[in-house]
Amino acid sequence: xxxxxxxxxxxxxxxxxxxxxxxxxxxxxxxxxxxxxxxxxxxxxxxxxxxxxxxxxxxxxxxxxxxxxxxxxxxxxxxxxxxxxxxxxxxxxxxxxxxxxxxxxxxxxxxxxxxxxxxxxxxxxxxxxxxxxxxxxxxxxxxxxxxxxxxxxxxxxxxxxxxxxxxxxxxxxxxxxxxxxxxxxxxxxxxxxxxxxxxxxxxxxxxxxxxxxxxxxxxxxxxxxxxxxxxxxxxxxxxxxxxxxxxxxxxxxxxxxxxxxxxxxxxxxxxxxxxxxxxxxxxxxxxxxxxxxxxxxxxxxxxxxxxxxxxxxxxxxxxxxxxxxxx
Numbered sequence: 001x002x003x004x005x006x007x008x009x010x011x012x013x014x015x016x017x018x019x020x021x022x023x024x025x026x027x028x029x030x031x032x033x034x035x036x037x038x039x040x041x042x043x044x045x046x047x048x049x050x051x052x053x054x055x056x057x058x059x060x061x062x063x064x065x066x067x068x069x070x071x072x073x074x075x076x077x078x079x080x081x082x083x084x085x086x087x088x089x090x091x092x093x094x095x096x097x098x099x100x101x102x103x104x105x106x107x108x109x110x111x112x113x114x115x116x117x118x119x120x121x122x123x124x125x126x127x128x129x130x131x132x133x134x135x136x137x138x139x140x141x142x143x144x145x146x147x148x149x150x151x152x153x154x155x156x157x158x159x160x161x162x163x164x165x166x167x168x169x170x171x172x173x174x175x176x177x178x179x180x181x182x183x184x185x186x187x188x189x190x191x192x193x194x195x196x197x198x199x200x201x202x203x204x205x206x207x208x209x210x211x212x213x214x215x216x217x218x219x220x221x222x223x224x225x226x227x228x229x230x231x232x233x234x235x236x237x238x239x240x241x242x243x244x245x246x247x248x249x250x251x252x253x254x255x256x257x258x259x260x261x262x263x264x265x266x267x268x269x270x271x272x273x274x275x276x277x278x279x280x281x282x283x284x285x286x287x288x289x290x291x292x293x294x295x296x297x298x299x300x301x302x303x304x305x306x307x308x309x310x311x312x313x314x315x316x317x318x319x320x321x322x323x324x325x326x327x
């Protein structure tokens with residue numbers, strides 16, 4: 001007699017177990033000699049070693065499929081269970097290459113939607129540092145947060161660190177109400193919003209309380225060594241050259257980093273140049289650093305956002321219009 005516990009953290013439990021545990025019943029029917037118990041996102045198998053090993057192989061195939069596609073019909077679930085041992089995984093492995101990055105609350109699937117977002121995922125898998133540059137609405141921040149959450153769930157990293165420069169964009173921090181945290185949080189709100197889409201509230205609260213997920217202004221990174229972490233520097237066009245160098249030299253040997261920004265929306269004082277522009281020039285050809293430019297074709301917000309971006313790009317070429325460029 002042997003026991004094995006299988007964690008299903010990376011898939012939607014409803015998709016695995018089925019409505020009213022319909023798929024779980026199929027699994028029990030396939031392996032009548034095993035005792036199969038489910039509790040939350042765990043599955044416990046008890047029985048003869050060879051039976052447990054066979055069931056684990058089938059369950060592994062099903063989990064792999066769900067991680068890539070997000071949905072598995074009951075008929076196909078049964079088909080995988082009925083295939084000869086060792087043949088099922090090749091049968092369905094590449095049916096849908098658009099891999100699910102994260103399962104959010106209520107079974108929501110989060111995946112790269114556009115060609116450049118998919119390229120961003122591939123670059124992040126291949127490189128330890130990735131620069132993703134593009135206009136608002138192209139999903140660069142959202143995709144980066146999803147990659148960070150995926151890495152944490154897969155135990156590839158121990159923590160997530162999300163940071164932004166707290167640069168005033170027409171507003172004065174000193175005149176905002178509240179303490180320092182309350183003044184700065186509005187600048188970091190988009191990062192909180194992305195996490196809310198990907199992690200259940202109770203688990204997110206646990207991660208934040210125990211500093212497994214940190215959200216902080218860029219200035220708070222000074223003097224730290226960020227290791228065993230997935231780090232996102234967002235709105236990096238508002239970092240100075242010294243801040244960018246400081247950030248990049250914080251990265252530990254077992255960390256990954258994504259730097260996102262939009263070089264057309266720089267809020268720094270006119271006497272300061274963006275550190276993002278210089279970094280993308282001088283670091284572009286270093287092995288292990290990936291670089292990606294997104295454009296209006298990657299916009300995933302309201303359909304008018306794409307037209308708005310094009311209109312502003314066209315207007316920047318009009319006489320009397322100076323386009324801010326700190327490259």
